[in-house]
Amino acid sequence: MFKKLLLSLILLLSAGLIFSQDANALGNPIKISNSSNDVAFPQTVADSKGYLHSVWMELNPGQTIFLGLNPGIYYSKWNGDTWSTPLKISENTDFAANPSIAVDSSDTVHVTWDDNTYGNCADGNPPPCRPGSSLPVAAYKTRSSVGVWSAVSTLPIPAGTVSNRNARIAINSANEPNVFFDATDVYNDSIYWTRFTAGAWTTPQIISLNEAGATITDSQWVDVKNDNAGNIHLVYWSWTQSLHYRKLTNNVFSTPFKVNDSGNMESTKLGATPAGEVFITWYQVYDTSVNVRWTQGGVWQLPVALTTSAQRSHWGYPIMGVTTDSKERAHVGWGEYDTSDGLVDLKYRSFVAGTWQTTQDVDLNNNNADTPFVYPDVWDNQHFMWAEKNPSTNVWELMYRVNEGTIQTVPTTGGTITANPFNINQVTLTVPSGALAAAAQIGIQVGPVPESVSPTQVTIPKAYTFRPDGLTFSTPATARIFYTTAEVAGADETQLKPWVWDSLTSTWTAQTVTSRSTGQNWMDISLSHFSLYGISAPRIVVEWEKPTKEVKKDSLKYSFEMKYASGDNIILANDPQALKVILKNSEGNILQTQLLGKKGVEQHGKDEFSGKINIKNYQSGNYTLEVLLNDSFMSSKDLVIE
Amino acid sequence: MNKLKMIYNKTDKKHLGIIVLAQSVLLILLLIALVQKNAPSFTIKAAEPTFSEIITQDAKTCLSLDPESRPVCARTAGIKIAGYTSVATERLAECLKFRPYYVHDCQLGLAQQ
Numbered sequence: 001m002f003k004k005l006l007l008s009l010i011l012l013l014s015a016g017l018i019f020s021q022d023a024n025a026l027g028n029p030i031k032i033s034n035s036s037n038d039v040a041f042p043q044t045v046a047d048s049k050g051y052l053h054s055v056w057m058e059l060n061p062g063q064t065i066f067l068g069l070n071p072g073i074y075y076s077k078w079n080g081d082t083w084s085t086p087l088k089i090s091e092n093t094d095f096a097a098n099p100s101i102a103v104d105s106s107d108t109v110h111v112t113w114d115d116n117t118y119g120n121c122a123d124g125n126p127p128p129c130r131p132g133s134s135l136p137v138a139a140y141k142t143r144s145s146v147g148v149w150s151a152v153s154t155l156p157i158p159a160g161t162v163s164n165r166n167a168r169i170a171i172n173s174a175n176e177p178n179v180f181f182d183a184t185d186v187y188n189d190s191i192y193w194t195r196f197t198a199g200a201w202t203t204p205q206i207i208s209l210n211e212a213g214a215t216i217t218d219s220q221w222v223d224v225k226n227d228n229a230g231n232i233h234l235v236y237w238s239w240t241q242s243l244h245y246r247k248l249t250n251n252v253f254s255t256p257f258k259v260n261d262s263g264n265m266e267s268t269k270l271g272a273t274p275a276g277e278v279f280i281t282w283y284q285v286y287d288t289s290v291n292v293r294w295t296q297g298g299v300w301q302l303p304v305a306l307t308t309s310a311q312r313s314h315w316g317y318p319i320m321g322v323t324t325d326s327k328e329r330a331h332v333g334w335g336e337y338d339t340s341d342g343l344v345d346l347k348y349r350s351f352v353a354g355t356w357q358t359t360q361d362v363d364l365n366n367n368n369a370d371t372p373f374v375y376p377d378v379w380d381n382q383h384f385m386w387a388e389k390n391p392s393t394n395v396w397e398l399m400y401r402v403n404e405g406t407i408q409t410v411p412t413t414g415g416t417i418t419a420n421p422f423n424i425n426q427v428t429l430t431v432p433s434g435a436l437a438a439a440a441q442i443g444i445q446v447g448p449v450p451e452s453v454s455p456t457q458v459t460i461p462k463a464y465t466f467r468p469d470g471l472t473f474s475t476p477a478t479a480r481i482f483y484t485t486a487e488v489a490g491a492d493e494t495q496l497k498p499w500v501w502d503s504l505t506s507t508w509t510a511q512t513v514t515s516r517s518t519g520q521n522w523m524d525i526s527l528s529h530f531s532l533y534g535i536s537a538p539r540i541v542v543e544w545e546k547p548t549k550e551v552k553k554d555s556l557k558y559s560f561e562m563k564y565a566s567g568d569n570i571i572l573a574n575d576p577q578a579l580k581v582i583l584k585n586s587e588g589n590i591l592q593t594q595l596l597g598k599k600g601v602e603q604h605g606k607d608e609f610s611g612k613i614n615i616k617n618y619q620s621g622n623y624t625l626e627v628l629l630n631d632s633f634m635s636s637k638d639l640v641i642e
Numbered sequence: 643m644n645k646l647k648m649i650y651n652k653t654d655k656k657h658l659g660i661i662v663l664a665q666s667v668l669l670i671l672l673l674i675a676l677v678q679k680n681a682p683s684f685t686i687k688a689a690e691p692t693f694s695e696i697i698t699q700d701a702k703t704c705l706s707l708d709p710e711s712r713p714v715c716a717r718t719a720g721i722k723i724a725g726y727t728s729v730a731t732e733r734l735a736e737c738l739k740f741r742p743y744y745v746h747d748c749q750l751g752l753a754q755q
Contacts, residue, residue, distance in 0.1 A: 065701045066741035098742065122735035132694050133735050162731055166742075186730040187749060220746055239746060266743070312709040316743030 027445070027467060032083045032385075033398035036061055037071045040315060040370070042385035042398055043099050046377035047107040049461055050448035052078035053143070054385060055089070055099040055111050056398055067132060072096045073113050075143070080448040080463050081503050081532060083400065089141055091152050092117045094134050102169045102177065102226075107145035110177040112167040115139040118154045120162055135163035138181050158183045158192050158204040168222055173230025173250065180207070180222045180234060188217035191236045195251070207246065208236045209256050216241050227272040235270045235280050239263055243282060245270075259293050260303055267312070271322040271330055274422075279330040279351070281322045283310055290320055290334040296354065304356060306349050311335045314370040321374040323382055325405075326422040331382075333374065370396065379446040380405035380421040404443030404467060411439045419444040419464075427464050428480045429527075435473040443467040449534045453499055453508045456565040457536040458491035463501065466530040476526040478514065481535060483521050489633045491537035492570065493518050498525045501532040508534060518630055539565040542627055542635035550640045551615065556583070558625055559610035562634065569606040570629070572596065580628040583613055586621055615641060693726050694736065701739035716744035720751015 033039045037058035044054040058071035072090035076083045090096040094116035102110045119137040121129035128134075138155040157164055167181040178195040183204065191208035194201045208219040222236040232248040243259035259280050267283040279294040290310045293303040310320070313335070320334040333348035350357045372386040382403040387396040406419040414433035419426045426446045445465040452459040460483050481498070488496065496516065499508035511533070516523040523535065545559045558581065563569050572578045576595035583592045594600040594611050601611045620642050627634040691699070697719060704715035716737075723736045737748035 065698070065705055065739050067698060067701070067739050120731065122729070122731040124731070132698065132739075133732070135731065135735060135738065163734065163738075184734065186734040187753065189746070189749075218746065314709075316709055316712070 027402040027404065027443075028469075029399050029401045030083065031397050032076055032086065032400050033058070033074070034086055035071070036393070036395055038063065038396040039387045039398040040396065041098060042371065042373055042387070043101045044373065044375040044383055044385055045101045045103045045109070046375065046383075047103045047109070047145075048105065048378065049107065050378050050446075051080065052375075052377065052383060053101060053103060053109045054078070054083075054400075055101050055113075056385075057097050057099060057113070059396075061395060066095055066097055068095060069093060070095055070097070073099050073111070075111070078400075079450045081450040081501060089143075089149060090115060090117075090139065093128065094119075095136070096139070097136075098166060100167055100169045100179075102171050104171045104175045104177070106175065109143040110140070110169055110171070111142070112138050112140050112155070112169045112179055112181075114165040114167065115152075115154075118152075120157075136165040138164050138167035138179065140177075140179070155179055155181065155194060156201050156204055158206075161185050164192065164204075166221055168224045168234075170224040170226040170232045171230070172226065172232055172248065178224075178232055178248065180224055180236075182220040182222070184220075189220045190215055190217055191219050191222045193248075207234070207253060208238070208244070210241050210244060211256050211258050213256075216244070221266075221268065223268055223270045225270055225272045227276045228274045229276060231272075231276060233270055233272045233278050235259065235268050237265065237268045237282070243268060243280065245278065245280060247278075257300070259300075260291070265291075267320060269320060269322045271324045273324040273328045273330065274326055275328055277324075277328065277330075279322050279324065279332070281306075281320055281332050283312070283320065283334075290332065292322070292332050292351075292356075294330065294351070306332055306356065307334060307336065307347060307359065309336045311337050313372075321372065323374050323376050325376060325380045325382075327380070331374075333372075335372075377405075377447070378421070379419075379426070381445050381447065402445060404445040404465075406444040407441055409439055409441050410436060412436050417442055417444060419446055421446065425482045426462065427482065429466065429477055430480070431473065431477045432475045435475040435477060437474070440471060441468070442471070450501060450503075450506065450532075453534060453536040456539050458488060458539045459534060459536040460487045462487075463532050463534045465532045466527065469530055471530050473527070476528055478524050479527055479533070480522050480524050481533075483523075483535065485521065485632065488521075488537055490635070491539055491632065492564070493537055493630050493632045494573075496523055496535055496537040498523070499534045499536060501534060503532070508536075518632075538568075540570065540629060540634050541565050544635070544637045546610070547625075547637070547639050550642050552642050554614065554616040556613040556615045556625075556639070556641070557610070558613070558637070559608070560627065560635070560637075561607050562609060562627065562629075563607040572603070573630075576600065578630055579609070580631070581609075581611055581613075582626045582628065583615075584624045584626065586623065591618075591623075697723060697736045698739060704740065704744070712740075712744050713747040716740045716747035717751040717754070720748035721754055722751075723748070724752045724754075 040057050042056040044052055046052050055075050072088050072092045073096050074086045075089045076086050092115050096115045099113040114136040116134040116136045119135040122133040140153050142150045161183040164181045164183040167179050169179050172178050176195050176197050180193050182189050183192045190206045192204035193207045194204045206215055208216040216238045218240055219236045219238040224234045226232045235245045237243045240263050242261055242263050244256040245259050246256050247254040264286045265282045265284045269281050271279045277295050281292045287308055288310050289305045289308040291303050291305050294301055322332045324330045330351040336345050336347050338345045347359050349359050370387045375383045384401045386399050388399045389396050408417045410431050414431045416430045418428045447463050449463045497513050498511040514524045514526050543561045546557050576597045579596040579601050581594045581601050582590055592613055601609055603609055618641050623639050625637040700719045723733050733752050737745050740748045
């Protein structure tokens with residue numbers, strides 16, 4: 001009955017996140033897990049480059065309760081095209097469950113989960129405990145930006161309690177992991193907070209308070225999200241005192257705000273927009289409604305029931321999700337029982353420009369599904385993860401699907417689609433009139449590059465995927481790709497060109513540029529078919545010969561060798577502006593600029609360059625020489641004038 | 643001791659092994675008889691499930707029900723657990739079998755007992 005739930009949720013949520021309200025994800029569902037184990041509770045985060053990191057828990061086939069040794073916690077990374085082979089990251093000899101994941105600004109991944117391997121034994125004996133008598137404790141592990149995993153450690157169990165679990169992790173403005181978990185003395189449960197600072201976890205502190213400041217003692221679940229400013233938003237729920245929200249800013253919590261009055265709710269989720277607006281959703285048990293409350297300009301709005309026909313998931317995990325995007329929209333999804341076919345469908349509603357849109361439906365009639373989650377990335381794409389029961393093996397498998405950040409229906413008369421997350425133009429696709437035989441939904445996903453084109457090329461760290469696969473045009477479409485000056489630093493911008501990624505062979509194939517503007521930083525390419533495109537330009541190597549030490553005289557002499565990293569020589573345009581040498585002071589102000597030519601930057605042979613700059617009356621101090629090729633930064637040399 | 647020596651000396655050495663074996667069999671039969679008389683628990687029969695195993699089965703049954711029914715059976719299990727053990731951490735370990743969402747209902751059962 002839940003089979004459509006998951007998949008539909010994915011699609012529904014994704015659709016809501018995109019520009020076009022009736023848009024569905026155009027990417028195909030992909031299976032990530034590769035074992036015969038059952039999968040549950042996938043959690044995902046995108047790092048600063050857009051790569052996705054996912055963790056989930058696996059259970060033995062047929063393991064119906066959270067008890068005994070299970071396969072543990074697994075991890076996989078998406079490189080912009082494919083998912084890596086799942087890696088077991090827990091070292092459990094007992095039950096491990098409920099992972100949570102976050103990434104800091106250094107792209108270090110932080111993971112927590114509940115692990116009975118390291119917890120107290122119920123009979124008071126030291127671990128290992130007799131079967132079935134262990135208590136969980138929150139475990140913690142990190143993955144560096146280059147892929148090195150730390151050893152497993154555990155989080156502190158608060159004084160007066162015997163176990164902690166349901167840990168959620170987020171990163172604060174100081175780039176520190178903050179973990180929130182339920183700790184219990186058996187009869188009372190409260191939410192505690194600890195953060196890793198100065199090499200240790202702080203003493204856990206109770207943060208599940210009510211508006212009067214009294215400790216809530218029946219709170220076991222918390223959801224957390226950090227916003228772009230590094231604030232951490234959290235919501236915790238209690239059976240007797242309902243929902244409370246707090247914000248953590250610079251290690252100081254706001255006063256608890258009671259989000260609603262009902263004690264008959266569960267499955268709370270929270271989302272925070274880039275501007276810090278908060279959206280909180282919950283499932284109200286007695287009337288099976290999904291509700292939302294949110295802030296606008298920091299002011300709480302009245303709750304709205306988005307549906308009264310919601311359903312819970314198989315494991316009891318929230319079947320709803322809430323995400324936000326760079327355009328300050330929010331999207332809430334849930335599952336509903338479909339009496340016509342006995343399955344659960346996914347529904348969603350989007351909050352756009354202050355209004356909740358009508359309910360949208362995606363019904364794939366797929367296999368039984370569970371634990372659906374949706375996660376945003378840095379380009380407004382929405383990534384859906386869920387477990388789906390394979391009817392031929394009865395194994396719950398981990399599935400993934402992306403809903404492109406930009407989806408738009410293009411009629412036969414043609415049209416233009418612009419992908420501009422955070423209002424920055426990344427790519428524009430122009431479909432000429434008559435190119436399509438019928439109107440078609442077209443999606444653009446800006447994402448990370450699977451890998452660099454080659455070591456001798458500067459590969460811009462973005463790739464562009466156009467969907468649906470197999471769409472053909474009678475007249476080629478044109479994609480205008482935008483880039484920044486910083487992205488082409490150290491490269492010959494005039495040689496920038498597109499490449500098509502071959503997923504099967506993991507290789508790039510060069511394409512041609514139809515037009516370009518180095519001044520406005522764009523290039524046009526003609527698309528005969530949809531695929532994943534990257535762009536790169538030949539890397540340039542500059543080796544400074546002079547100055548070699550402190551400059552003592554009135555004249556600054558410089559010389560350097562400049563050529564492509566491939567070893568080929570650079571053929572400069574017959575234009576003095578093609579090559580510049582700039583002298584800057586320590587504040588970055590330009591003092592002098594020399595152009596290519598006599599009494600400027602003189603070329604000797606094919607790759608040797610030199611010049612002389614008058615520095616008479618210059619104050620002693622630190623200065624910098626910079627080489628610009630076609631106005632793109634190539635190299636700099638720090639120097640000291642005495 | 644001397645008498646025993648005499649007996650063995652008079653016995654054909656070829657039959658010595660048979661005598662020792664017969665003595666051993668008699669001793670084993672005697673031991674079995676004593677054990678059966680004094681320790682009836684040695685009787686082979688199906689092992690009774692432990693209380694923990696009973697709760698494990700209760701949890702499996704409970705979590706196989708529809709989500710709306712799970713809070714009720716989890717609370718019932720909590721009552722049963724409280725009636726069996728007074729050790730708080732053992733109570734918690736049993737209630738944790740109702741993870742992820744129904745531990746609280748089991749805890750309510752503990753308090754209800």
